Structures are given as structure tokens and as C-alpha cells.
Amino acid sequence: MADAEYPVGRRTALFEPRGRTAAVRDGLRGYLLIAGMWVRSTVVYRTSFVLMTLGNFAMTALDFAAVAIIFGHTRVLGGFTLTETAFLYGSSGVALGLADLAVGSMDGLGRRVRDGTMDTLLVRPVPVFAQAAADRFALRRLGRITQAAVVLGWSMTRLHVAWTAVNVLLVPVMLLSGAGIFAAVFTTGAAFQFWATDAAEVQNSFTYGGNALTQYPPTVFAKDLVRGATFVVPLAFVNWMPALHILGRDNPLRLPGWVDFCSPLVALAVCALAGLAWRAGLRSYRSTGS
Amino acid sequence: MDTLIQLDDVRKVFEVRRRAGLLRRERRTVRAVDGLDFEVAHGEMVGYIGPNGAGKSTTIKMLTGILVPSGGRLRVAGVDPSRERTRLARRIGVVFGQRTTLWWDLPLRDSYELVRRIYRIPDARYRANLDVCVELLDLTELLDVPVRQLSLGQRMRADIAAALLHDPEVLYLDEPTIGLDVVSKVKVREFLRQVNSERGTTVLLTTHDLTDIEQLCKRVMVIDHGQLVYDGGLDGLHAAGESERTLVVDFDRELPPVRITGARSVRTEGPRQWLAFPASTSAAPLVAELAARYPLVDLSVREPAIEDVIARMYGGRGAAALSRE
Numbered sequence: 001m002a003d004a005e006y007p008v009g010r011r012t013a014l015f016e017p018r019g020r021t022a023a024v025r026d027g028l029r030g031y032l033l034i035a036g037m038w039v040r041s042t043v044v045y046r047t048s049f050v051l052m053t054l055g056n057f058a059m060t061a062l063d064f065a066a067v068a069i070i071f072g073h074t075r076v077l078g079g080f081t082l083t084e085t086a087f088l089y090g091s092s093g094v095a096l097g098l099a100d101l102a103v104g105s106m107d108g109l110g111r112r113v114r115d116g117t118m119d120t121l122l123v124r125p126v127p128v129f130a131q132a133a134a135d136r137f138a139l140r141r142l143g144r145i146t147q148a149a150v151v152l153g154w155s156m157t158r159l160h161v162a163w164t165a166v167n168v169l170l171v172p173v174m175l176l177s178g179a180g181i182f183a184a185v186f187t188t189g190a191a192f193q194f195w196a197t198d199a200a201e202v203q204n205s206f207t208y209g210g211n212a213l214t215q216y217p218p219t220v221f222a223k224d225l226v227r228g229a230t231f232v233v234p235l236a237f238v239n240w241m242p243a244l245h246i247l248g249r250d251n252p253l254r255l256p257g258w259v260d261f262c263s264p265l266v267a268l269a270v271c272a273l274a275g276l277a278w279r280a281g282l283r284s285y286r287s288t289g290s
Numbered sequence: 291m292d293t294l295i296q297l298d299d300v301r302k303v304f305e306v307r308r309r310a311g312l313l314r315r316e317r318r319t320v321r322a323v324d325g326l327d328f329e330v331a332h333g334e335m336v337g338y339i340g341p342n343g344a345g346k347s348t349t350i351k352m353l354t355g356i357l358v359p360s361g362g363r364l365r366v367a368g369v370d371p372s373r374e375r376t377r378l379a380r381r382i383g384v385v386f387g388q389r390t391t392l393w394w395d396l397p398l399r400d401s402y403e404l405v406r407r408i409y410r411i412p413d414a415r416y417r418a419n420l421d422v423c424v425e426l427l428d429l430t431e432l433l434d435v436p437v438r439q440l441s442l443g444q445r446m447r448a449d450i451a452a453a454l455l456h457d458p459e460v461l462y463l464d465e466p467t468i469g470l471d472v473v474s475k476v477k478v479r480e481f482l483r484q485v486n487s488e489r490g491t492t493v494l495l496t497t498h499d500l501t502d503i504e505q506l507c508k509r510v511m512v513i514d515h516g517q518l519v520y521d522g523g524l525d526g527l528h529a530a531g532e533s534e535r536t537l538v539v540d541f542d543r544e545l546p547p548v549r550i551t552g553a554r555s556v557r558t559e560g561p562r563q564w565l566a567f568p569a570s571t572s573a574a575p576l577v578a579e580l581a582a583r584y585p586l587v588d589l590s591v592r593e594p595a596i597e598d599v600i601a602r603m604y605g606g607r608g609a610a611a612l613s614r615e
Contacts, residue, residue, distance in 0.1 A: 023376075033407055041395040044436070120391045122356045125379040126408060286358050286372070288304060 023127055030126030034134035042138065049140065056143030064089060064151055067215070078219030084247055085217060086155035091171075091239040092214040093148025095178025096207065097141060103183050105136040106190035107204070110197035113285065122286075129278060132190065159247070167246045173264060174246075178214075178238035180267030182207055184274035185233070191274070194281035210235040218244075218252045226252055237266040294460060294492050295330040295353065300362035302348050302516075322348040324516035325362070332459075335486045335493040337507035337524075339500075341597050345516040346496045350462050353494070354384055367459060380409060383453035383491075387465030390449055392437040398448055399433045402455060409456035416455060423451035426481045443474025450478065454485065461485070463495040467502055479505050500524075500593040514600055528569035531602045533594040537565040537573060539580060540588040548584060552576055561587070569594055 042049045067089055071082040080088075109132055112118040121131045161167060189203020210233070218226045218240050230236040230253060244251060245260035302323040308316045323345045330336055340346050351357040353366055355375030364371060369378050392401040406416045424430055427447040432440060440448060446466060453461060466482075467475045483506060485491050497503065503510050503524055510527055512520035520527055527533075537553065540562050547555035548563060553576055557564035567576055573591050580586055 026376075030408060033404060037393055037396065037400070037404055040400065041393060044395045115389075116386075117389050119351065119356050120384075120386060120389055122375065123354050123379055123382070123384045124408060125376050127376065283358075286356065287360075 026125070027127040027130035030124075031130040031134045034126075034131060035137035038134065038137040039139055042140070052138075052140040053143045056140050057147050058143075060093065060144045060147040064147070078217040079249075080217040080219065080247075083155050083158045085215075086151050087159060087247065088217060088239055088243055089215040090148050090150075090152025090155055091174055091178065091243060092211050094145055094152055094175050095238050096182050096211040097145035097148055098175070098179035099182035099186060100207075101138075101141040101145065102179070103133040103186045103190075104141065104207075105134075105138060106132050106186055107193070107200040108136055109190045110193035110200060113193060114197050118285065128282060129187075161246060161248070170242050170246055170261075174239055174242040177242075177263035177267040180271055181234065181238050181263075182210070184267070184270040185210065187271075187274035188277045191277040191281035194285045206233060206235075210238065214238050214240060223252070230255075234266045234270060237263040292332045293329050294332045294334075294367055295328075295494070296363075296365045297326045297328050298363040300326045300349075300352065300364050301360050302345075302352060302357065303360045321516050323352070323359075326513075326516075326518055328511060328518060328521060330492060330494065332492055333486070333490045334509060335482070335507050336495075337503035337510040338494055338496045338513065339498075339503065339510060339596050339600075340496075340513035341600060344513045346513055347464060348516075349513065350384075350464055350494075350496065354382060354462060355379075380456065381459050383456070383458035383461040385446075385449050385453045385461070385463045385466055387446075387463075387468050390437070390445055391452060392445065392448055394438045395436055397434045398429070398437055398440070401437065401448075401452060405452055405455050411456050415457065419455050419457065420451075423454060423481075426484060427451055428477060443470045443477075446470060447474065447478060447481075450481065454491070457489075458491065460492040460494065463493065465496055465498065467497060467499055475499075475501075482506060498596055500596055500599070504593070512600055519600070525570050527599060528594075531594075531599040533569045533599040533602060534566040535569045535573065535594060536592040537567060537576060537580075538590050538592060539563050539565065539584075539586060542585040542587050545584065548580070550576065550579060550583075569599075 064086075067085060068082070070077060071085070075081070077085055109118075112121070112132075112135070121128050124131065156171075185203065185206045189199060189206070192199040192203070210229075213221070213225075213229060214235055218229075218236065226236065229240075241251075241260050242263050245257075251257075251259065300323060301321065304320045304322055306318050306320050308318060326345075326349065338346055338349070348357065352359050352364060353371060355371030355373075355378055358372040366378060367381055371378050392398065393404070402420060405411070411419075424433065427450065429444075429448060429451060432444055432448065437445065437448070450463070450466065461482075463482075466478055470478065479502065482493060482495070486493050486506075493506075495502065495506070508523060510520070510522070510524050511518055512527065520530065536556070542561065544561050545563070547558050548565070549555070550565070552571065553565040553567040555563060556566045565576070567573065577589065580589070
């Protein structure tokens with residue numbers, strides 16, 4: 001029977017058969033080429049680009065002003081000092097900023113699905129994920145990263161922490177894992193836009209909302225919220241878990257000490273899940289075309 | 291025959307969910323493509339026509355690997371497009387009429403540079419191809435202009451060039467002349483004819499304009515309700531549909547409806563008259579006789595609309611199956 005040729009739910013090859021490594025390399029190369037085109041497109045409007053970057057910086061700076069104001073009224077927040085909170089704020093901000101810079105514009109995918117320009121991505125010899133991730137790549141997002149990095153750097157000079165080798169190493173590991181977790185959330189959100197073209201808002205509540213959550217010490221939130229952020233949508237691993245180790249704090253959920261080092265594994269796991277969601281979304285698009 | 295594209299009972303079924311009432315949703319399956327069988331040989335130039343919603347775009351999307359067929363067997367250059375989409379992408383060129391792949395804010399040249407790098411086109415090859423496209427499509431002046439400043443016709447020409455830089459074996463064009471001015475249409479057609487005859491690029495184009503077909507394609511395929519209802523020459527299509535072209539003539543004054551052999555008067559409006567004549571015959575003798583006998587000021591020939599030809603051919607759905615024996 002001819003139908004057996006294309007079972008609808010079956011996995012279709014996303015990459016060239018010559019191997020996944022080649023596909024990843026092609027994807028990265030395509031990503032950089034397309035991102036470069038977007039950068040040049042924005043540089044055409046130089047003034048607008050400078051203003052947007054400054055605006056991005058200023059907006060996030062005001063955001064930290066809110067944290068500073070709270071500490072104008074109290075010395076500690078949930079047992080955390082201003083410097084410690086700044087450490088959380090900065091690490092969460094850098095992680096989100098990196099993810100936002102790399103794949104953040106994927107939330108425009110729904111628009112491409114709606115207006116049909118998604119099809120133009122599917123006929124190019126570059127993995128669609130790389131093209132979608134690089135779509136509308138915006139350097140102005142460096143504004144957020146810069147601001148968060150400044151806060152993070154400032155807090156690190158003032159923290160009373162023993163900077164052992166483990167603690168020093170844990171900082172970049174935390175930032176990269178955090179970026180990975182946020183990137184996974186962005187990707188999952190984009191994948192859902194293949195079905196519901198306006199799913200971006202839900203995803204925003206996990207990315208920007210998750211950022212707002214992990215900027216503050218976990219101790220100020222209800223236990224259930226912290227549990228949810230640990231076991232359901234593992235945003236706690238963006239910075240809380242590793243930062244608690246660096247700051248020498250007890251785990252709010254009394255989890256064993258090794259959990260503090262789990263961020264990279266959690267990041268890998270959620271990225272793998274996001275990859276599956278993306279594949280499922282793309283497969284659905286290719287069987288329905290809308 | 292050296293086959294490039296091969297379809298064997300290809301089908302595509304969509305499930306459409308429609309709101310029927312406040313909460314209730316109705317599920318309905320739509321057979322967008324319902325058992326397509328055809329082959330296209332290397333170097334052919336084929337017109338693919340049909341009314342809106344007949345399944346043209348769905349076919350193109352399956353041929354390019356965007357959509358996965360629900361059934362049947364489909365091969366392009368020996369490859370299953372939906373399974374090896376990315377690999378096939380290097381060997382095909384696609385132009386979606388109203389969806390440009392060019393970079394809006396950058397000079398046209400930059401878009402071509404990106405194509406060169408993404409498709410890894412060797413330098414010499416790239417320069418040669420670009421030169422040919424630029425010359426034939428009249429793009430010299432446009433290379434350094436940001437794409438957003440191009441007119442629709444210029445952009446379409448630019449898009450077609452972008453689809454050919456990597457030497458595709460087959461070029462799919464979805465409505466390449468829609469919305470274009472006459473000059474651009476002529477240029478686009480001339481270029482496509484040249485690409486087809488000189489490079490041997492296989493071309494499959496969908497269109498609403500029968501003139502495109504008339505001037506470009508020896509072969510035309512008509513799809514209606516997801517099924518192929520005609521596959522052959524354009525004259526055969528006209529003969530089968532007994533379709534008529536219309537000669538619109540302006541006289542220097544109001545005249546009673548003209549009587550002339552080989553045409554019939556269908557409408558009169560002041561000094562302007564509409565004469566219908568069989569699409570399979572030439573307009574030349576008719577024009578000569580009119581000019582000899584009447585004070586002629588101006589005239590134009592109108593092609594029959596594709597929808598009319600198809601409607602007249604089969605009178606709707608039921609008869610569609612007849613042509614598929």
C-alpha cells in the first residue's frame with residue numbers, strides 16, 4: 001500500500017545523511033552568516049541601533065535600581081545582603097542575556113508561520129533551527145548582558161567568599177548552564193508556535209519571568225514556587241543552586257550538596273527535551289503546512 | 291526519457307479544524323492533492339495551472355520537500371524530497387512569487403553574497419552566473435540599491451537571479467509574473483526561456499496568466515480539486531475547452547456590431563467592441579480583415595482566464611475523473 005511510504009507520525013530526516021557533525025557545522029556556519037546579515041541590516045540605521053542598545057542597557061539598569069531601592073529600606077532580604085542579591089541578579093541576567101542574544105529572536109517564528117515565509121527557510125541547505133535562531137539577530141541585546149555583567153562583577157569584588165578553585169570554576173559553569181536552560185525555554189516556546197502561532201507570551205513568562213524570579217534569593221518565595229522551579233521548570237538551576245554553594249548557603253529545599261553542581265546536567269537534559277519539542281513542531285508543520 | 295521529477299499516486303490530506311459554534315470544533319479532512327501521477331523530463335519547461343486552492347502550491351511544497359506527502363511515491367533527481375530536503379536544496383531553485391528571500395535593508399549585492407556562501411558556490415562559477423543574470427535581467431543598476439527601494443518587478447527579477455546562482459537542476463516558480471508590469475513580464479519570460487534552452491534547467495511554473503504558458507511552455511498541466519485534469523500542449527487545452535480569446539477593438543466612431551467570419555460580436559460599448567474567436571486560431575487574419583473594412587483606432591487581444599478554460603473544459607468536478615483513465 002502506498003500509504004506505508006509516509007507514515008505521518010514517523011521521524012523524517014532533518015539533517016543530511018552525511019552525518020550529524022556535518023549538520024551541526026553547517027548549522028553553526030549558517031547561523032553566523034545569517035546573524036552577520038542581520039547585524040549589517042541594523043547597522044544601516046546606525047543611530048537607531050545605538051539608541052536601542054543604550055535603551056536596552058538603561059531599561060535593565062532601572063531594573064536593578066528597583067533591587068537597590070528595596071535594600072534602601074532593609075539590610076537583608078530573605079537572609080541575603082545586597083551584594084549577595086546582586087550576585088544572583090547579575091548571574092541570572094547574564095545567563096538570560098546570552099540565551100536571548102543567541103536564540104531569543106526565535107519567538108518571531110509564529111509570524112513566519114502565519115505569513116508563510118517559513119517556507120523560504122525550508123528550501124535552503126541550512127538546518128531550519130539555525131536559520132530560525134539567527135532570524136532577526138540583534139546585537140542591541142548586548143545591552144542587557146553588559147548591565148548584568150557589571151552588576152555581577154561589582155558583587156564579586158565585594159562578596160565575602162572564599163574564592164577556592166571550585167568556586168571560581170563554578171561561576172562560568174553557572175553562567176553557561178543558565179544560558180543553556182534559558183535557551184531551551186526559548187526553543188520550546190518557539191516549537192510550540194508551530195501549533196499555536198501566538199504561544200510567544202507563554203514562553204515569555206518562563207524566560208523573562210524566570211529571570212525576574214531568579215534575580216531574587218529563593219528564600220523570599222513560597223516553598224512550592226521554589227519546588228516548581230526546581231523539579232518542574234528547572235529554573236532554580238540557572239543560578240540558585242550553584243550560587244548557594246558559592247555563597248555558602250543551605251539549600252532551601254534541603255537537597256543534598258551535590259545538587260549544587262547539577263546545573264550542566266540539567267541544562268543538557270532540558271536542551272535535549274527542547275530539541276525533541278523542536279523536531280516535533282517542525283514535523284507537525286511539515287505535515288500540515290500551517 | 292530522462293526523468294527528473296516523478297510522481298506516483300501522490301496524495302496530501304490535511305485535517306482542518308473549524309470553529310462551529312462557541313466551543314465545538316468541527317474536524318474535516320481536505321484532500322489538497324488526490325492521486326497525482328506525472329513525470330517531468332530533464333530540460334522540460336512545464337506550466338502548472340489551476341484555480342485557487344486546486345493544489346498547485348501543495349504540489350510545489352511537496353516537490354521542494356517542505357511538505358511531507360500523506361501517500362504515494364515522489365522522487366526528484368532520484369531523491370525523496372521530504373527525507374533529504376537539505377541535500378536536495380542545493381540542487382533546486384525556488385521562487386515564491388510574493389515572498390522574497392532578499393535582504394530588505396541591504397544592497398541587492400549582499401543578498402547574492404549570502405547565497406554564494408550558504409550554497410558554497412565556487413568563486414568563478416558564482417561570478418559567471420551573476421554576470422549572466424545581471425545582464426539578462428537588467429540588474430546592473432540595482433546591485434547597490436537596498437532591496438526595499440526596488441519596485442515589485444525589479445524585486446521579482448532579483449529574486450529569480452538569486453534562485454539560479456547555485457546552478458540548480460530544476461527551478462520552481464510560484465506565480466513569477468503576478469503583479470508585474472508589462473516590461474518586467476516580458477523580461478522575466480525572455481530570461482526563463484534562455485535559462486531553459488541554454489543551461490537546460492528544468493522549469494516548473496505556476497501562473498494565472500495564460501500568456502506565460504503560451505510564450506514559454508510546450509507542455510501544460512492543469513490541476514483541479516487535487517487531480518490532474520489535463521496534461522499536454524496549450525493548443526490541446528484550448529481545443530478541449532473550446533476556449534475563446536477576445537479581440538477588443540476601438541473604432542473611430544460608434545458602429546453597429548461588426549459581422550466577420552471566424553469571430554462573433556459579444557459586446558458593444560460606444561466605439562469599442564468585443565469580438566470572440568477560437569483560441570486555437572490566429573488573430574492575424576481577423577485583424578487584417580477588420581483593418582481593411584473598418585476605421586480602426588486601436589485593438590488588443592485578451593487571453594481567456596484560466597478559470598474559464600478549465601470550467602468550460604470539464605464543467606466542474608464530476609468530469610475531472612474522465613481525463614484520468
